[in-house]
Amino acid sequence: MKCLLVEDDQALARELSQALRDGDWLVEHAANGQDADFLVRTEAYDTLILDVGLPDGDGTRWLSAWREDGINIPVLILTARERWADKAAGFSAGADDYVTKPFEPAEVLFRLRALVRRSHGHAHPILKVGELSLDTHTQHVTLAGRPVGLTAQETRLLGYLMHAAPRVVSRTELSEHVYDRDHEPDSNVIDVQVSRLRRKLGSWRIATQRGQGYRLLEEEPATE
Template identity: 75%
Template sequence: MKILLVEDDAALAQGLAGSLRDAGLLVEVAGEGRTADFLVSTERYDAVVLDLGLPDGNGTQWLAGWRERGIDLPVLILTARERWSDKAAGFSAGADDYVTKPFETAEILFRLRALVRRSHGHAHPVITVGDIALDTHAGHVTRSGMPVSLTAQEFRLLSHLIHAAPRIVSRTELSEHVYDGDQEPDSNVIDVQVSRLRRKLGAQAIETIRGQGYRMNGHGEPS
């Protein structure tokens, strides 16, 4: 899961970004609205955490501009403002959820996972494809009810494929959403990790679609 954190408080941004990375998320940080505006226009993210009190304009103004341009990625507003009028303005601008400072990092993580899951059409925290189940809250994977031990990188790769199922996911998309920007893998690295997942989940669990990428093989829609 690739997240853009838009927060001008450097200490808060560093702490929250670090905690989210420890939980297995990829996080990029922007301290200004104009920087965030450039990034959401040129990069692909699974969600945005957006502070309202930015040095170059209210976060709702930037958000409203994104929605007008058709940028529909999930946005979680993060702010110290508790008045209902401020919350209403955020939702009216196109926010999907709202958290007030101070907050627990675990709450941010749960809300982000729920937003991303729902953006892919999954209401339940456990997503199943065939006999494979991903618990998005607990971060666990099972096959036919039995737990599967995965590395952090394998879990991120599988999670992205499961959220996207039954869509085909290109190597480029996997590179952008699963791997850190300074550790962008070549296609061989992705192939190797997919092979490792197949050994743990079954040879037919992940299909290779020649010239296009990978797709979870659940013999039907995920649930």
């Protein structure tokens, strides 16, 4: 999953970025609202962490503009303001959740994962597609109750397919949400990693929809 962190405190941004990467997230950073505005309108993100006190305007002002323009990325607001009126302003602008500084990075991770799950229609932290399970907190994958050893990149790719299932996911969407913007893969890299997942999970489990992309299957298709 890919997150945009909008935070002008460089020390906090480094700390939170590292915690997110340790939690197997892809992270991009903007130090002000204008840079964030450009990225939000030109790149794809699964969630956004937004500081309220930005140097070029209140974060809720930027958020309100994004919502008015139909940008529906799940947003977690960070702020040092504890008054209910300030929290209400954030929710009114379109925030999905709220964390008050100081906070534990682990709490932010838990809240982000919940935001992404809910945005895909999942309430439980363990995603299941047939006999395949992914614990979104630990990133542990099991198949029929047995652990499956995956690389970090394979886990990110599988996790996105599981969040999206049963929808077909295009190569472009996978490239935007699973790979770093500075290291976007060509289609062959995605095909290779899908092939590795098929070897580990069963070749039928990830179906190729010709001209469309990939879809995670719950059951093996019947053969005539």
